[in-house]
Amino acid sequence: MSKEKGAPSGIESGQATVLIIGMIAICLLAISATLAATAVNSASRALLAVADGAVAAAADSYTLSTVGRSPARLRLSPVDVHNAASDYLADTGAGERFAALRITDATVDPDGITARLSLGATVHPPIVGWFVPSGVGITVDVRARTVLTR
Template sequence: MRRGESGQTTLLIVGLAVVLLMAIAAVVDVTAAYLQRQALITVADGAALAGADAGSVNEPDLYGDGIGDAPRLEQRRAAAREAVADFLRSTGAYGEHPGLSFGVRVDPARDSVVVTLRAPLDLPLTVPGSPERASISASGAATVVLDD
């Protein structure tokens, strides 16, 4: 063996090991982000259902005087927002997703509620060059249809 080529294999093995470890870290982080987003989607869907249930029709109107006129849009928004906040508190979503924030949009034309959730992304490993403060968001929509 020539003297000038000794140690070349070691350098290649170390380089390959570094690339392999970075690839493993990236796969672990992408999987963690995907699982966190799926969990957030599930919470957003449940929150949208709770908001749509509360924001579509007032129970006294429905059971007392019939459906009649739909509640005013601002009352529907407030009822939907309060129901979403109660749902997030009661399910422990704030504990599972620290820093969770939400937005509620009521679409009166479709009698639907859209809930958007945002939470900081908690990655188990950090790949060099990855963003420091990434966040993840998800939205869910629900419509309450009343049969005649």
Template structure:
């Protein structure tokens, strides 16, 4: 009587050969997907931290682009937008990171503010994000002489 239901073997249990293989393959695919996501997330985090460090270095270099003025007997360091940009651009250009300066200037004549941007491309699965993900970092640094 082979009608409905599972085919029974000699011991009276159902035939379930191969079902473990499907589970193992399913969990393997899930594990690989989680691994790919973790690799991409880690690379994105590291790229953002590198860009943050580059923005910090560019702002620090921009803060060195001051002009020294003496008012009475007191020296005063004054920053200009052109001086900040002049100091920050070579550092970003030769840093070894494909980044560009979005903005470099001084909001108050004493602080240098630099904003850099870059595109992040995932190391795995990059066909899904062909244009990349835009990253941006800003940093501010003050001159030593006020």
């Protein structure tokens, strides 16, 4: 029995199919991981933009205090910062754009004029969402300072 030149032997037949299927699976996994990472990154950037607006609104929620002839002083309170940020989020409809949007922290620095805000949300990435059914949590931290000028 002579074998023809170039004809595959019985042991080697079908190995190219396994290799092709394996490479396709690896490519699909790489594409889905890239899509998921891009979705999380895009959502965190969008949340950062919303947080910037919310902390700017919170920094404008100051009270002006004067004592005698001393210069006027600005003061922020954590409660006012939280309430102003919450109102901003409600007014802009940010809760509809992000799943589980929440204010995780609203504080004022010891200087009394810098508002700090942390927002959290959940991202549900495409394709790999069934691997993480509860989503991927993201958090952003921002701050804004109130300054009084003439």
